[in-house]
Amino acid sequence: MSAEARALPAAATGRAAAGRAVAGRAAAPSTGPVPPPLVEARDLEVVLPSGDGVGPWTGTVAPGEQVLVLGPSGSGKSTLLRTLAGAVPSHRRGRVTGSLRVGGIDPVAEGVRATAEVVGMLGQDPADGVCLPQVADDVALPLESRCVPPGEIGARVRAALDRAGVAALAERSAATLSGGQLQRAGLAAAAVARPRLLLLDEPTAMLDADGVRAVRDAVAAAVADGDVAVMLVEHRLDDWAGERGIAALPSRTLALDGSGRVLADGPTAQVLARHGAALREAGCWLPREIEERLDQDAASAEPGPTPPAARVPAPRAAPPGSAVPVTAPPGDGTSLLAVAGADLGHEGRTVLAGVDLEVRAGRLLAVVGRNGAGKSTLLGAMSRLDAPQRGTVEGAAAALVFQRPEAQFIADTVQGELEASGATSTQATAMLERLDLLDQAPQSPFALSGGQQRRLSLAAVLLGRRPVLLADEPGYGLDRAGQAAVLALLREAADAGRGVVMTTHDLHSVAVADAVVVIADGHLHGPMPPADLQQDRVLMQRAGLLPGPGRGTAGPEGPDQGGADDGGRAAATAPTTPSARGVTPATSSARGAAPASTAHPWLARRSPAVLLGLLTGLSVVGIALTDPVPLLILYLLLGAGAMLGCRLGPLALARAQLPFVVFAGGVFAVNVLSRPGHEPWPELPVRVTEEGIVLGTALALRVLVIGLGAVIVLRASDPRRTMISLQQHAHLPARYAYALLAGRRLLDDLPRRWRTITRAHRVRLPLTAQGDVAALRPRHLLRCAFALLVDAVRSAERIAFALESRGLGEGPRTVWRPVPLGAGDAVLAAGVVATVVLVLLLS
Known part of the structure; x- marks a missing residue:
């Protein structure tokens, strides 16, 4: 543990006192019988090796209670949820002090496997939300671990997937799913066993409005009986609340400040009313009505016109030397890049038809659309990573910021990452200071948090000298302060004369753009002023910015079908289902066993x-x-x-x-x-x-x-x-059998990850004399291989946690779809031997 971490106990007394004071205010006496608490924490404090931490917190969570955990990035929200799930210190090193009980279990001492009896968890990274090769098997795993009779498992799996809006994906291979689909399938797996406590860590980060509604409805269905408690970490409070506003949020809020201390713990409306200004200042997104009240209070205290983007905090002024290089006269509107008469798609499948679009100097263009509409596909073509099926892409060189920032890192240190883009040491240092990354300058980029990696990736591309900048969901997973910093960098790039295009499904980002393009039904609509889009409710629904009249579902091809990151090949790949390899789908048998069928080879x-x-x-x-x-x-x-x-x-x-x-x-x-x-x-x-x-x-x-x-x-x-x-007939332990299957799941995904990493590295190389994206050289491939290794190791760690959180262990279990021995097996064995x-x- 670092010196900073060892020094924390000296300050813990004050933090503990604050935690107890807040808990005392929240624990007001009540009348009537009170059920035993599901979660009991006393002076709970978690300190990670980096010195970051959360707590101390003293409080309880009752059965059926819904709690919103609110705080800026880095405040320890995810750490708190992982601790409740038993992952600290068993899966992530850290020092835990105080006491904690979840359903009578000590998660710190007994670990994830024991806590899985009462807890279901959905983590941040959708890529590891499904840990087995097939979706239905992954959702069934918690039920098998709890010895649910096989005859009941199929119906419960289908119901859980249906509530999450991904029923059509039951027989799909996890390697063919998008991030949004994996997120919703992971939610189904977390809720299918009806845990007493459901932990949700940013479950809507990659979803459009319909996807958010489907997740919200799935959570509502999971807690409908009144016995399931929920602890929710969520940045997109407006999207989660919907039209009901604050009333639709969890009734209780546990608010953390930037250092992880408990700021408040009580009724949501009361916490937001009393501490809204402090939370917004710390970098949290707040519900619309709270934002408007704070703006009104500020306007009355300091008369004057309210700026149009009042809801996005003003960025910190750029230090000298950190400005983005000017590539054209600011705001002159020169056409830098043009897509004309283009059909765009992958492997023979057209995603967008008849695309005509210009990127102009000094303009920030937002591209919106539902998950899978083709936003990333458009950026892939504009960056020249993917040739159009028809038409042309002509003009200046374009840089591309990927959704997964770690795929683009090409240097060993954070400082070196910026200098690798051609920045001087002075420019790199000034940019790091602006992004609050100066202390991390000598660290590996892979050691940064997700939000820090996203800001670093954007800054590295900005410090290059390409006239056009393309950013794929640059605000994904960021809190208010992080998103404000990212939008400020993009705005500054446009003001410096670059043409900037960003994809998003976030209204806050749309508001700061000069123009917006909507992708719907395979075609582009616009460009148009953002105000025109915001006045057209039907078009906003088609863009996925507002939920449509129907229920959000993911069909066989589903949302988020790939694009800039992996070239869209995940969706184009034919689903690898057991039914294609001799296994009958889950819906074919009430008991789940696959009966013999002449449709498959003998x-x-x-x-x-x-x-x-x-x-x-x-x-x-x-x-x-x-x-x-x-x-x-x-x-x-x-x-x-x-x-x-x-x-x-x-x-x-x-x-x-x-x-x-x-x-x-x-x-x-x-x-x-x-x-x-x-x-x-x-x-x-x-x-x-x-x-x-x-x-x-x-x-x-x-x-x-x-x-x-x-x-x-x-x-x-x-x-x-x-x-x-082998588990049934050769007595292979279940944990080994499922660990091997999880390894196969990761192995299936490696080609897609390799494509993403190599594409991300190629787009940072200088263009060829013909204007094409250059091929990677051996030294670049070695860097890509290292990035893939880091990604695979991290994924393996998260998948191991996911398996344990689904209850996988040494105890008794049922098998949903067994592979019985039959007469045909006896005939085969006898025939071969004879x-x-x-x-x-x-x-």
Whole structure:
């Protein structure tokens, strides 16, 4: 622990006194019977190794109570929720003092697995919201861990996904989902087991208005019986509240100041009325009515016109040397980049048609639209990362800020990241001071918080000298102060003569733009003044800025289908579902077991445990044989079985075996050329022996037999069925089986992450002489590989927490969709054994 962290106990007395004082004010005596509290905290304080922390807090949360945890970025809101879920210190190092009980469990001492009995949690990062390869299996995992009868699991999984608005995604592979879809599927998994306490950490960060409504309705349904408590961390209070305003927010608010101390704990309306000014000054977004009252109070205290963007705090003045380089006369409106008659899309699928758009110097253009409308696709084409299907993109070079800032880092330190963009040391230092990152200058960019990474990524691109700046959701996940700083940087870039385009679904960001373009139904509408859009309610609904008349759902293709980050390929990839690999969908059986169906190849309906057992036995036999004849017969019989049992054509079978054929050829050549013995063709320039031919043929056929058996097993089974079958019939511990499945989930996602990282690095390179985005060189690829490694390690840590938070452990559990042994498995095993014995006897 750092010196700063060790020094904190000296100040803890004052913090503890403040916490107890606030708790005393909140805990007013009540009449009537009071149920036992679900959460009990006394002088709870968490200090992380960095010295940051939260608390002390003394208070309780009753069953059915809804609490809004409010505070600026860095105040410890997420740390508090993770502590309640048991993740500190078991998954994240930290010192916890005081006492804490959640449902009678000590999360600090007993950890995530024990706390999962009463807690469901949805974390910040949507990429790790689903930890198994298939959505339905991930949502079913908490129910299996709680030993829910298999006959009930299917209906509860479908109901949870339906409440989250993603029922159509049940059989989808997690690797094909967007961030918004993963967020809503993760909510379904957190709520499906009806936990007594639901912890939600910014559940709407990546969603449009309809998605926010779907999440809000799902939470309302989860707490409808009055026994489920909710602790919510949310920046977008207006979007969460909807038209009801403050009345729709959780009835109680726990407010934190910038240092993590408890500022207030009490009824939401009262806390916001008394402490709204302090919270806004600290950088928190507040409900519209509170903002308007504060503006009125300020106007009456200091008469004068209220600025149009009063709800966004004024940015700190730029220090000398930190200004963005001027690239054109400020505000002259020169056309810098033009998209003309363009159809944009990916892998043959058109997302936007007939695009005509100009980016002008000195103008800040906002692009709005529902999740998946094509905002990121438009930026991908404008940055020249993706060529248009039709039409042209011409003009000045464009820089692009990605949604995931860590994908773009190319230096080892925060200071070096800015200097890598061509900034001088003085400019880099001034920019770091402006962004409150000066103390982090020698740190790795990967060690920063999410908000700090976002500001650093934007600053690094701004300090470059490209005339056009494209920013993909630059305010995502930021509080009021962070978003104000980002918008100030974008505004300054436009005022310096650049053309700036940002995608957003946030009304605060739209208000500071010079013009706005709406993407709806595959076409662009506008540009238009922001005021015109705000007066057109129907168009705002089409843009996803206001919820539409229907319920927000995600269809088979769903929202957020990729774009600038991954080239849109996540959506274009065909869903990898178990039904495509021999597993019947969840809706096909009341008990969840997949019945036999003639729609799938015969071997695909066999138990993977049996297939693996037969492959093991066949490998032993193959290794023991040295005669090529029985090996050749076995190989031919396996080939016929693969074509009939797996429905593989000759060409597909040959392609699948290609690696084994190459290896077998090498084994044959080595033995033929190196084995001593009789030389049948002494006139050849190389020595070839009969013994080498016989043994080389046997060894090569051995490789082919084992390889072809492996191909059959891989083609006939999918990872889920394999792990479940081994868990059932080979007694593989559940935690190992599901850990392997989670590893496969991460492995499936690595190609998309690699595309994102390489695209992010390419867009920071100088353009070629032809105006194209340059290719990466080996040193750039090494940097990309390091970024991918960091991303994968962090994701693995979060997925491990997610598995435990779903109750995965050593205890008893049920299996929703078992893989039973049937008569077909017995017939297969008997047939293979009899065939092998017969071949051995005849040869």
